[in-house]
Amino acid sequence: MSLPDGLILRHQSDGLVLAGDELLYGKPLRVDFVQGRAAHRRRFGGGRGQLVAKACGLSKGVTPNVVDATAGLGRDAFVLASLGAEVLLIERVDAIAALLGDGLMRAAGDPEIAAIIARMRLIKGDAVSELEALVAEAAFSPQVIHLDPMFPHREKSALVKKEMRLFRELAGDDPDASRLLEAALDVATHRVVVKRPRKAPPIAGPAPQHSVEGKTSRYDLYVHRALTQR
Numbered sequence: 001m002s003l004p005d006g007l008i009l010r011h012q013s014d015g016l017v018l019a020g021d022e023l024l025y026g027k028p029l030r031v032d033f034v035q036g037r038a039a040h041r042r043r044f045g046g047g048r049g050q051l052v053a054k055a056c057g058l059s060k061g062v063t064p065n066v067v068d069a070t071a072g073l074g075r076d077a078f079v080l081a082s083l084g085a086e087v088l089l090i091e092r093v094d095a096i097a098a099l100l101g102d103g104l105m106r107a108a109g110d111p112e113i114a115a116i117i118a119r120m121r122l123i124k125g126d127a128v129s130e131l132e133a134l135v136a137e138a139a140f141s142p143q144v145i146h147l148d149p150m151f152p153h154r155e156k157s158a159l160v161k162k163e164m165r166l167f168r169e170l171a172g173d174d175p176d177a178s179r180l181l182e183a184a185l186d187v188a189t190h191r192v193v194v195k196r197p198r199k200a201p202p203i204a205g206p207a208p209q210h211s212v213e214g215k216t217s218r219y220d221l222y223v224h225r226a227l228t229q230r
Contacts (some may be wrong), residue, residue: 003096004169009095016102018095018166025166029072030105031116033095038075040047042082042113054142055193055212055219058083061229064143067135069127069184070206072167074100074120076146076195081119088140092126093170128176132185145184146197149177149203178204185222192222 007020010028019027023154029103032038048058057064059214063084068077071089073096081087091097101122108117125134135142150171186193198218201207208220 033107067142145188
C-alpha cells in the first residue's frame with residue numbers, strides 16, 4: 001500500500017502503528033478499543049445520552065442497525081456497538097483500514113469487550129461509489145447510516161492535534177462528501193446522520209430536517225421514517 005512520504009506502518013509488540021516524525025505528528029497512531037479513550041468513554045461516556053447515540057436514534061427499546069460509512073479509527077462505531085447496535089464499518093483508505101482491522105482483532109481477544117467487538121464488522125471499500133454493493137455483499141440491513149467526512153481545514157486551524165494531522169495526511173479532505181450523502185440517502189431505510197463541526201455549513205445537497213448539537217460538533221439528520229421498537 002502507498003503512504004505519504006515520511007509515514008510508515010509497522011508492527012510493534014502492542015499492535016500495528018502508523019508512525020512519522022514525532023515533532024510533527026506526535027506518537028505513533030494505534031487503534032485501541034481495550035484501554036485509553038475507548039475504555040473511558042465506554043465506562044463513563046454517558047450511555048445512550050451521548051450525542052452520536054441520540055443522533056443515530058438509539059433510545060429505550062430502539063437499537064437500529066448502523067452503517068458507519070466513514071469508519072476512520074472506529075471510535076463512534078465502538079460507542080454504538082457498546083450500546084447494543086450492530087455496526088457495519090466501511091473504510092476506503094488502506095492504511096486506516098489496516099489499523100482498524102488490527103485494533104478489532106486484538107480487542108476480540110479481550111473477554112471484557114469481545115461481545116461488543118462481535119457486533120462490529122469491517123469491510124474495505126469506497127462508500128461513495130460502492131455503498132449499495134458493499135451493504136448487499138455484507139447482507140446487512142442498514143436502518144441508519146452514519147457519516148463523518150473530513151471537514152476542509154482552514155489555515156488558522158492548522159495547529160490541530162498531531163494525531164488529527166497524521167490522520168488527515170491519509171484521508172484528505174473528502175471533497176466528494178456530497179456524493180457520499182446522496183449514496184447514503186439511497187441506501188438507509190430510516191435515517192442518515194452526518195457529523196459536522198458545530199458552526200460548519202451542512203453538506204451540499206438536500207437540507208437536513210433536524211440537528212443535534214453539542215459543544216464542538218453537531219449531527220445533521222436526514223430522516224426517511226421514524227425508528228420504532230423491534
